Amino acid sequence: MKILVCISKTPDTTAKIAFTDNNTKFSEAGVQFIINPYDEWYALVRALEIKEATGATLHLVTVGGADTEPVIRKALALGGDEAFRINGDSQDSYYIAAQIAAHAEQQGYDIIFTGKETIDFNGSGIGGMVAEMLQLPYVSIAAKFDLDGTTATIRREIEGGEEEVQVSLPVVVSCQKGMAEARIPNMRGIMAARTKPLTVTEPVAAETLTSIVSFELPPAKAGVKLVPADNPAELVRLLHEEAKVI
Amino acid sequence: MSVLIFADQAEGVVKKSALEAVQYGAKVAQLLNTTASAIVLGAADDASLAALGNYGASKVLHATAAALKEVDAAVYTQVIAAAAAQEGADVLIFPFNFDGRAIAPMVAARLKAGLVTGAISLPDTSNGFVVKKNVFSGKAFASVNISAAKKVVAVMPNTFALEPTGNTAEVVPFATEIPAAKVKVLKREVITGEVPLSEATLVVSGGRGLKGPENWGLVEDLAKALGATTACSRPVADAGWRPHHEHVGQTGLTIRPNLYIAIGISGAIQHLAGVNGSKVIVVINKDPEAPFFKAADYGIVGDAFEVVPKITEAVKALK
Numbered sequence: 001m002k003i004l005v006c007i008s009k010t011p012d013t014t015a016k017i018a019f020t021d022n023n024t025k026f027s028e029a030g031v032q033f034i035i036n037p038y039d040e041w042y043a044l045v046r047a048l049e050i051k052e053a054t055g056a057t058l059h060l061v062t063v064g065g066a067d068t069e070p071v072i073r074k075a076l077a078l079g080g081d082e083a084f085r086i087n088g089d090s091q092d093s094y095y096i097a098a099q100i101a102a103h104a105e106q107q108g109y110d111i112i113f114t115g116k117e118t119i120d121f122n123g124s125g126i127g128g129m130v131a132e133m134l135q136l137p138y139v140s141i142a143a144k145f146d147l148d149g150t151t152a153t154i155r156r157e158i159e160g161g162e163e164e165v166q167v168s169l170p171v172v173v174s175c176q177k178g179m180a181e182a183r184i185p186n187m188r189g190i191m192a193a194r195t196k197p198l199t200v201t202e203p204v205a206a207e208t209l210t211s212i213v214s215f216e217l218p219p220a221k222a223g224v225k226l227v228p229a230d231n232p233a234e235l236v237r238l239l240h241e242e243a244k245v246i
Numbered sequence: 247m248s249v250l251i252f253a254d255q256a257e258g259v260v261k262k263s264a265l266e267a268v269q270y271g272a273k274v275a276q277l278l279n280t281t282a283s284a285i286v287l288g289a290a291d292d293a294s295l296a297a298l299g300n301y302g303a304s305k306v307l308h309a310t311a312a313a314l315k316e317v318d319a320a321v322y323t324q325v326i327a328a329a330a331a332q333e334g335a336d337v338l339i340f341p342f343n344f345d346g347r348a349i350a351p352m353v354a355a356r357l358k359a360g361l362v363t364g365a366i367s368l369p370d371t372s373n374g375f376v377v378k379k380n381v382f383s384g385k386a387f388a389s390v391n392i393s394a395a396k397k398v399v400a401v402m403p404n405t406f407a408l409e410p411t412g413n414t415a416e417v418v419p420f421a422t423e424i425p426a427a428k429v430k431v432l433k434r435e436v437i438t439g440e441v442p443l444s445e446a447t448l449v450v451s452g453g454r455g456l457k458g459p460e461n462w463g464l465v466e467d468l469a470k471a472l473g474a475t476t477a478c479s480r481p482v483a484d485a486g487w488r489p490h491h492e493h494v495g496q497t498g499l500t501i502r503p504n505l506y507i508a509i510g511i512s513g514a515i516q517h518l519a520g521v522n523g524s525k526v527i528v529v530i531n532k533d534p535e536a537p538f539f540k541a542a543d544y545g546i547v548g549d550a551f552e553v554v555p556k557i558t559e560a561v562k563a564l565k
Contacts, residue, residue, distance in 0.1 A: 013496060014515050017385045037497065093361055094354065094394075116347075119383050119496065119519070124342075125361050128319065128351030137428035138319045140348035143490065153432070157491055158344050159256060160442030164432040177497040178490055209360035209394035213376055216387050218522075224529070224539050229548025235528065236560035238544060243526045245505040246448070246472060246561065 001056035001169075003047045004109040005080070006100055006130075008036040009064060009071040010120045019215045026120070026215070035071050038115025038175060040078070045180035046145055047113050048079045054147070056110075057081050061103055063088045063096045069198065077185035077193035088203035091121065091212060097129030098206035104134060110150070110169040116141050116176040124174070131172035139165060143178030249275040249282040250335035252326055252353075253298060253306075254317070254345045256436075258290045262445045263341035263403035265301050270368065270401045271339035272302020277371055278337065283307060285329045285420065287314045287322060292417060299415030301408065307333075307420035317345055318427035323352040328422040330357065342400035343444055350400040360392035363400040383496060383519035402523075403444055404502040441475050443492065448474035449503040449524075451494060452482060455510020455531060455550055459487035464554045465509060471561040477501070479511045495520035509550045513538020530554065 011017075011031045018027040035044070044060075051058045060075045060083040062068045072083045086099045104112060112134075114127040124140075131138035143162070144155035150169045155162055157176070185193075227235040239246045251271035253264035268284050275282035284303040286295060288310070295306045307329050313321065326349065330338055338353060340346035342364050354361035366387070367378035374391040377399055381388040392399075443449065450469040452462065462476075469476045476492060483493035494501050496516035506524035510531060511517060518541055521527065529542040532549050539545050546553050 125351040129355040132352040132355035161436035213389040224542040232556040233560040
């Protein structure tokens with residue numbers, strides 16, 4: 001069995017968000033980059049558990065420049081067998097998905113895991129696009145993934161509840177909280193990652209269909225209006241008469 | 247060239263987030279000087295279909311094949327793509343809800359369309375087709391231009407207030423070849439009688455400050471008085487006090503209610519990422535240094551066990 005986990009490099013969840021170049025670029029000054037949490041904590045760790053249980057081969061893929069390599073090395077340190085960096089330079093989901101799909105078509109995976117979204121662009125587009133490009137079934141926002149031979153039973157979130165579905169491999173799955181518990185790479189893993197293969201390939205021809213024109217920060221909050229604890233009715237009055245939300 | 251909106255339904259009723267998408271699509275059609283049709287898959291009653299006209303659809307395509315009863319993203323993609331071809335639709339609009347998150351990207355890949363998800367503005371067509379969306383988990387916005395001829399936009403729920411027009415739409419049956427579903431639904435558990443969190447306009451949320459699940463009545467009583475949906479912070483879900491589908495935050499649900507009341511939640515940056523789209527945030531916490539107060543519109547520094555029941559009583563008195 002072969003599993004692919006799609007990895008994105010994102011700013012740390014607590015990074016200060018600022019922009020440069022006339023608000024057209026994210027300012028990376030002083031920002032620590034990490035594996036996108038949904039990719040790491042849920043997609044990658046669940047894939048590692050399956051690898052440990054079944055002896056599956058676990059590949060990692062990312063689309064980006066050399067600056068993504070520390071992040072993909074960390075994914076190798078956690079237990080991935082082999083990594084692929086596709087040397088593309090685009091933030092367009094169609095372009096990125098086309099690269100991953102071309103790679104996957106060549107390799108032939110039984111399971112392709114993505115995070116449910118990245119915490120920087122919050123797109124949620126890659127999993128569905130890759131599934132469509134490969135003509136594979138797609139299960140999104142999975143919170144639990146059990147495997148019995150080549151049949152996966154998956155719990156996913158729906159409006160106001162949950163659904164359990166079953167699908168035969170191969171399948172593309174986007175992962176969220178519940179899939180697995182986060183792990184920390186140990187020293188042995190970090191040392192081993194240095195010698196694991198990280199193959200760099202050039203991108204296939206694909207169009208970029210969207211582009212970011214500019215970024216902006218939301219307007220600053222006016223500040224909190226504190227209501228005395230001994231007069232909670234005043235809060236209700238403000239919500240009714242001033243904010244007009246109740 | 248026209249606009250096609252995917253309006254998903256649950257138990258035959260079109261979802262509120264889908265109505266918002268229909269209204270958004272109708273406004274896009276106005277901007278582009280064209281027409282907006284909606285497509286509904288699965289059983290739904292004629293009255294609720296015709297009511298889509300109330301939000302701007304001039305026509306509703308209704309596909310009722312039994313194979314569409316359950317949502318398989320790949321199957322739905324095929325049907326929506328066939329409808330888009332029939333209608334000559336170059337712009338497709340989806341609600342950015344659970345179904346939309348899965349299907350919109352597949353349709354975009356199928357049609358080779360530029361995709362923007364989580365849209366919070368109508369497109370600016372003065373120089374391209376530029377849509378604003380949330381990025382960095384609500385901490386910033388990006389204006390994204392779709393340069394492809396075909397465009398797919400998924401609209402962030404609870405962003406555009408519904409404005410009924412009083413019109414009705416013509417309902418037209420839609421049939422096309424339906425592939426066999428590869429994803430089989432085994433069971434479904436839905437909390438009935440409560441507005442789903444992703445669609446809720448009023449939310450009351452509790453955190454670790456409530457000390458234990460036995461005290462959740464505080465949250466539920468206030469929510470009941472307001473007609474609100476209940477939510478919780480991550481530690482509460484992790485501790486098993488509340489089900490995971492109530493967890494809002496970076497790794498839980500992202501919500502955009504009109505009112506978010508946080509009780510006993512300190513407001514870590516990861517929690518804020520899920521709720522910073524709320525129009526009004528109220529924080530009740532006994533720690534005056536709780537970071538959440540910096541993001542709040544209104545706040546009470548006080549003991550939730552004393553304060554919240556009084557708020558509940560005041561809400562009841564108001565109603």
